[in-house]
Amino acid sequence: MKDVIHFYGMDFRWLNVLDLLLVVFLVIQLYRLLKGSLAFNIFLGLLVVYAVYFLVRFLEMPILSNILQNFINVGIIAIIIIFQPEIRKFLLVLGKKTPLSKDSFLTKLFLPDKFKSYREEEHVINEIVTAVSHLANRNVGALIIIATTYRVKFDSAASITIDSNVSARLIECIFEKGSPLHDGALIVVGHRILAAKVILPVSDNPDLPTRVGLRHRSAVGITEHSDNLAIVVSEERGTISYAEDGTLTMDVSPEDLKSKLYTLLVDGYA
Incomplete structure (x- = not known):
């Protein structure tokens, strides 16, 4: 030949x-x-x-x-x-897509049993969904970043360190309009709130809807550069959205958000 x-x-x-x-x-x-x-x-x-x-x-x-x-x-x-x-x-x-990623067969096969208890993940999910639902019902804007694989890099000088357990009442207090921490994003790492009033990069994607504001563009911006989930509550419309991998999904229900969080925090290691 x-x-x-x-x-x-x-x-x-x-x-x-x-x-x-x-x-x-x-x-x-x-x-x-x-x-x-x-x-x-x-x-x-x-x-x-x-x-x-x-x-x-x-x-x-x-x-x-x-x-x-x-x-x-x-x-x-x-x-x-x-x-x-x-x-x-x-x-x-x-x-x-690698054999050692959290969604791979090898990781699921050899994951120790002690990591298969999801009570803490379920508590975090319920607290976040409860807070987001209350904020949306009262048209209070919010931006929450759920860090998955590693901590989000941000300007620590401009943010406020919290390092607290995830609590719906605490999240609602942070984003109250009169709160000094309501501007910027809230960072959740694992089972704890890491920081508030965090300034995030803003996406310059021209395909985003013109009606979305700074919170939504920041949510897309941080997920363009990191493997995290960003949850947004619109102050003007009282709606819930989330961004992942640079893609914005708008006007979701609390049940849809809970399902997404379960997929991210629980099913990934099931």
């Missing part, structure tokens, strides 16, 4: 074809990952630069080839900096 393909006077090995197919596959996956974000335009610009580079090399234009080659060499570092949030999101998605 021949391992060389002849095409218009040029010879290609099967590995060259496989190499090309893999590059096309990666470009398509990058397109799907970046579509709808501002980084997508940068991605298109980089594709144009690479296309021009290969064209001038094919046409044997040495000056332009050298200039573009130097630009590409330096551009690798710039790409890592510019696409840091997208790279982080890609690695988070990839980590969920």
Whole structure:
């Protein structure tokens, strides 16, 4: 069997074809990952630069080839900096698919029995849903971040450390309009409230509905860069929404929210 393909006077090995197919596959996956974000335009610009580079090399234009080659060499570092949030999101998605992730068969098979008691998780879920329901009924705005795999990075100088058990009454008091802590987000890590009045990154996703405010955009922003769940109560409409993996799900019922929290905090290790 021949391992060389002849095409218009040029010879290609099967590995060259496989190499090309893999590059096309990666470009398509990058397109799907970046579509709808501002980084997508940068991605298109980089594709144009690479296309021009290969064209001038094919046409044997040495000056332009050298200039573009130097630009590409330096551009690798710039790409890592510019696409840091997208790279982080890609690695988070990839980590969920590994054999040792919390949803994998191996983790479920060898998880010790002592970790299969979910009384604390159920208490946290009930307290959060109760607080969110009361806040929504009274049109009190709120933003609660449920950290799952690791602690959320935030500016500790601008936030207030709480380190308390999760309590519906405490959550409601924090977000009362007269409370000095009601602005910003509340961070829940494990079974404890870690901090309040936390400033989060705001999403620049142009596909978000124009009617959503700063809380909703902050919820999407933090989930674009981390593996967490963000719960939002709208002050204007008294509705409940949540964001995960950069996607906003709006106008959910307390029962839907409880089901989502069970899926996140309980079923993931069931």
